[in-house]
Structures are given as structure tokens and as C-alpha cells.
Amino acid sequence: MEKVIVNNEELKINKELKIELISYEGDGSPYRILSNKNEFIILDNNNYGVFHGKSNENDSVTVTYMDPNLEITINKNVILVANSKEE
Numbered sequence: 001m002e003k004v005i006v007n008n009e010e011l012k013i014n015k016e017l018k019i020e021l022i023s024y025e026g027d028g029s030p031y032r033i034l035s036n037k038n039e040f041i042i043l044d045n046n047n048y049g050v051f052h053g054k055s056n057e058n059d060s061v062t063v064t065y066m067d068p069n070l071e072i073t074i075n076k077n078v079i080l081v082a083n084s085k086e087e
């Protein structure tokens with residue numbers, strides 16, 4: 001059975017790339033994106049950092065930390081970060 005989506009956010013990294021965040025119900029779900037210049041962090045529903053990355057001058061993204069309980073999917077120009085949608 002799939003969990004309910006409790007939050008969905010997007011952050012445009014550059015003109016071709018964006019981060020999409022989907023939060024499914026449950027503890028530790030990624031909940032919001034904070035960004036400043038070329039750096040971004042995703043916080044869980046307890047305000048702990050669960051994903052950290054930065055955009056580079058060559059339009060690439062470097063992920064410096066990711067909670068192993070999250071899933072990351074890259075599809076074309078979208079990087080999707082989510083917790084599991086399965087119970």
C-alpha cells in the first residue's frame with residue numbers, strides 16, 4: 001500500500017536542472033528545501049539535514065551527503081529525492 005504525499009517542493013538549480021522533493025508520510029521524511037546561492041540542503045520533518053548538495057560552475061551538481069534511507073532518482077533534467085512510498 002502506498003503512503004500519502006504530505007509535501008512536494010521544487011528547486012530550480014539552473015535553466016536545465018531542478019531538484020524535486022516528494023515527502024511521503026512517516027518519520028524522517030524529507031520535508032523542505034533550503035538554498036543559498038549554489039548550495040542546498042533538504043531537512044526532514046524533525047529539521048535534521050538529510051541531503052546536502054551544491055551546484056557547480058559547469059552546471060553539474062555535487063551531492064556531499066545523503067541519508068541512506070532516502071531514494072534518489074535522476075530522470076532527464078530532474079533529480080527526485082524522496083523517502084519510500086511503500087509501507
